[in-house]
Amino acid sequence: MNKFHICFSLSAYGTLRSVFRNQNLLQTESIICIEDDFSVGPLHQLETATGMNERIEWIHSFFKQVEPISNEDLTTIKAYLLRNLTLPSQIPDASSVILWHGQNASDSIGIRYVVSMLQDKNLSFEAIDITAFSVNCDYKVRNIDGNEVSYVWKSAGALPPKLVMDAYQVKKNMSASLVQSLILEWEKWSQSDSTLRVYKQGEVLEVSEDYYDASLLEHASNKFQKAARVIGTVMGESDQCIGDTYLTYRVHELIKQGLLQYQGELMPLRRLEIRLK
Template structure:
């Protein structure tokens, strides 16, 4: 029975994969409350998720066989899941291999990340600074190495499609992957989801800027893929330029990167600290004087106003640093943002 197969697939899911599916669902619940996204669209998306769970298992079995004619590389769990659904709807999952870095490359060191010393430096930064509420750090390291190995063992001659939006996370990932594939015999195609989304879906009355590829639902990702099919691969000159940009990034020790004017800019890790304080002051004005605010509320407020993709975990790390400096008082347990509240000391 299908239900028995479903139980087995769910049981075999890694915790990170299960949480990704949950996030996918809750994101759409939020869309129901805050946008014109309809209940019928929500039900359709739930059906897609149901299909995707079986597709993830089938994809895993195909990858074990190592027989594929095209490789897709993405950055983040959410866009990988959406692409699996899109390919399934297109009826082209056979021979399509999906590889995804479950990481945020806009934050943390990328100094010589293509070498063991660089990887260990990044792992240690993540371990020390990003809250590990669910004890996922060991799995994160394993998954990172596994993804690198999958990229390095792509069979010669297989075309590679790299999906990236206009943010420092995916653009850094693009340059990193191109360096890993340096001197390899692959046609490499790049799909800029921000640009294609703008071209296909932004109209005079409705304009939306895609911050990262994970924001794009499967049905639109499918149209983006179909639109991009006839685009030529990167020229050797284009590859060389992007690989050189990686070499520059890989010699920089800054721990935060932003995207602007078509370039990645490395900045100080405390770049957003003043903005966190400004947003805290605004929230204090809306509340009873000297009242503690939930840290998740403050972080959500900051995240909602940023035009960069850095993730809530990074902002929570910076909030803890501001607590250490005595700028915020804290009430609760710092193990995770949902467990504590803060208020400015000199508000």
């Protein structure tokens, strides 16, 4: 039986590919990356060319608001998003699909998108929940005081390479009823008009676009500091997986609202400094 591993970030893809190459698994098992952040932006009919092109237009407009981006980069973004629509043609019938995911909004919606896209194929599904795996193995890191503390991975991209094969051994079968429920849940998300989503207590919730504003303002100060530092702190302390691009967008919005003052240049981020106004 053909085996196809599906992950939802380039970091996860790179880790899996490196480990699988060292284990000589790439000869018999394939890795596919669904490269998108499903927590941000429109999801409306994303399983169709029309819906995907609408998302591409939104992403193009969004990126241009927050960072310098070349036409070449925009073309690349469009290419990998359109490639997601070809997923059914990449996986033959009677294959096994293993979904590597964490407990975060993007991955949670991503697995629903994937099983919906593949629902007409004769496939078996298994899942590897990296967040649950890190809890079960009681993974620890050292804090700034040098003490060992438990650490939970929110995404597959955070999985250390040395533990990839251990995580692979605890994959779980996805029943037909579970797969069907995920397909139905995707149909709900496919009709959603929300822009931002978060993961709370085992489910994905729609939230307002200003969801992270309070945290950004909390970590800003009365003295100018690098905006990248504020954004990095918010990312590190948040219980969500959120990218710096979206937080940069919110910093720009807070500047427009008069809640933050800036010096330097709005773009690129490294030249932007902010303080409370």
